[in-house]
Amino acid sequence: MGENAIKDWVEVNCALCDSTEKEAVFKTRDGHFLARCVNCGFQFYSPRPTSQQIEAYYHEEEFYEKTNITAVEIVMDILAHHNLHQGKLLDIGCGVGALVALAQKKGWEAVGLDPSPRAAELAKQVLDLEITQSYLAESNFEPETFDVVVLLAVLEHAFDPLAIMRQVKDILKPGGRVIFSTPNLDNLTYHLMDHKPEYSWFIKEHINHFTLKTHRTLLKTVGFQEPEFHMCGHFTIEGGGADVKLLPSPTFPRAARSLFAGSLDAPAQNLFAKSSAALSDSELVEILRQQAGLWNLGEGEYSLSDAVYVSAQKVDCS
Secondary structure, three states: OHHHHOOOOOOOOOOOOOOEEEEEEEEEEOOOEEEOOOOOOOEEEEEOOOOOHHHHHHOOOHHOOOOOOHHHHHHHHHHHHHHOOOEEEEEOOOOHHHHHHHHHHHHOOOOOOOOOHHHHHHHHHHEEEEEEEEOOOOOOOOOOOOEEEEEEOOOOOOOOOHHHHHHHHEEEEEEEEEEEEEEEEEEHHHOOOOOOOOOOOOOOOOOEEEEEHHHHHHHHHHHHHOEEEEOOOOOOEEHHHHOEEEEEOOHHHHHHHHHHHHOOHHHHHHOOOOOOOHHHHHHHHHHHHHHHHHHOOOOOOOOOOOOOEEEEEEOOOO
């Protein structure tokens, strides 16, 4: 990365609370400068490339040639979890429209929004699907139009995530729900890394770096109820050493079985004289509680997965 390019980069305020008070965290392996807001703890690139430079990244073919089928399936699972089976759904940053197409087949009145002309072209070619080529800020949706708004892998790229979420709230019906995903820095892999600047999600187009706490801050600021975190296996650590407490969320056992499947057999036999597949959820948590004493994590909230799916309901002010 050339010095001349870096000279063009701009200092920015915190996108969540607009504070100018920030502290340097480190320089990533790709030469980006990670900063932390002193006021709310949000982490972001500053200085960072200009909006025009970042915008150019999204014209690269790679952004629209791949479809994350797993993410689409997870969204459908979250809809079912909330007993949502029909209504109006908007997918912001929909790419080629895989979620829109599947939701329509499931009975949703679903539409997609993406600023890329290539995404719109591929949606038509591959899925025979019409999507709207636009940014949310340039759209003309009426207030209280949608039952559900989805943003998959959008907010980590956004110049102003707060403005996006405020518009999302505006176009949601009372009691409507937002579902979104981002990478998150609360994940166990990141916290156990010896050299964090090498973390794989520190890439040029990820200008925002969320945690579970800053997701809550964002949603509360805009006017959403307390969020649910899905598919990330989040947990809380209290105390330390031999007295450490691991307090699991409801999603923790499922995520832990997937992540640690190969390494649970020996402790399962040693502690409970059974195979890892036969462990109850409480036995699984006990094994990992003992392991947590070796992780040397401070007290706080963490996740097993490096990505988090979040759902939250619009506050009904009526």
